[in-house]
Amino acid sequence: MYDVRFYKGNYSWRQKQANRDRCAAYVEHHFNATSSTKSGYSVVVVGYNCSETSKRWGRWYANQIGKEFKVPVAGKGGILIGGYNGRGNGNLKRTNMPAILLEPLFVSNPQHASWVRSTDGQEKLAKVLADSIIGFFPDGSRIGFSVGHKYKTNRPRDRGAAVHGGGAEADYAEIVMEKTKHILESYDPAKSAPVQDEEKDDKPDNDIRVIKDGKELWLHTEADDDDDIIWDEQNRILHITTR
Numbered sequence: 414m415y416d417v418r419f420y421k422g423n424y425s426w427r428q429k430q431a432n433r434d435r436c437a438a439y440v441e442h443h444f445n446a447t448s449s450t451k452s453g454y455s456v457v458v459v460g461y462n463c464s465e466t467s468k469r470w471g472r473w474y475a476n477q478i479g480k481e482f483k484v485p486v487a488g489k490g491g492i493l494i495g496g497y498n499g500r501g502n503g504n505l506k507r508t509n510m511p512a513i514l515l516e517p518l519f520v521s522n523p524q525h526a527s528w529v530r531s532t533d534g535q536e537k538l539a540k541v542l543a544d545s546i547i548g549f550f551p552d553g554s555r556i557g558f559s560v561g562h563k564y565k566t567n568r569p570r571d572r573g574a575a576v577h578g579g580g581a582e583a584d585y586a587e588i589v590m591e592k593t594k595h596i597l598e599s600y601d602p603a604k605s606a607p608v609q610d611e612e613k614d615d616k617p618d619n620d621i622r623v624i625k626d627g628k629e630l631w632l633h634t635e636a637d638d639d640d641d642i643i644w645d646e647q648n649r650i651l652h653i654t655t656r
């Protein structure tokens with residue numbers, strides 16, 4: 414009932430192809446990395462313009478990884494809206510369907526890297542991703558997969574970050590996605606009823622923030638979807654009007 418397609422080429426092209434194929438969902442798989450061997454958390458990037466489904470799906474995935482691997486969850490409840498100061502947004506912003514960019518573990522962290530390189534760890538990662546898709550897109554249909562870094566037309570040799578102990582980010586992301594594709598394409602809903610956390614979406618998620626040089630200066634949490642939020646460019650005033 415699932416038909417998983419891998420999209421290749423530059424990121425904008427992949428998204429356009431997924432739109433053309435009317436994918437029900439789109440996933441790009443990465444692993445995180447820093448110069449420190451200590452960093453180690455789970456997070457998901459969603460686009461600035463993403464749907465509530467993307468946010469709920471991303472949070473569920475990031476938190477489930479946190480539980481399975483016992484690692485902290487970063488971002489806002491597990492998600493970074495618009496990526497790291499915009500990085501990651503372009504990988505998702507052209508999609509017409511719910512779309513998430515996964516950064517489940519750090520390949521610069523020796524413990525995380527050993528999970529990523531082990532069959533056990535890869536299967537765990539694949540199961541969490543497959544469960545998230547089955548939970549959020551129970552009607553099946555076509556799912557678009559994108560391996561981060563790999564198969565880009567403009568930089569064909571890019572494989573992302575080096576993995577502690579050997580190998581490259583993109584090659585392991587691809588292994589996990591291939592395993593996920595196998596789980597999804599052999600999935601029989603009659604045989605298994607996955608337990609999906611019914612996350613109540615009653616928490617407002619409309620914070621307005623002022624960020625200068627990456628530092629939060631001001632936070633307003635009481636905005637509602639029905640409020641008018643208007644930036645007066647001429648006078649440089651943000652008007653928040655409750656309706």
Ligand SMILES: [Zn+2]
Pocket residue numbers: 443444561562573574582
């Ligand atoms: Zn990456």
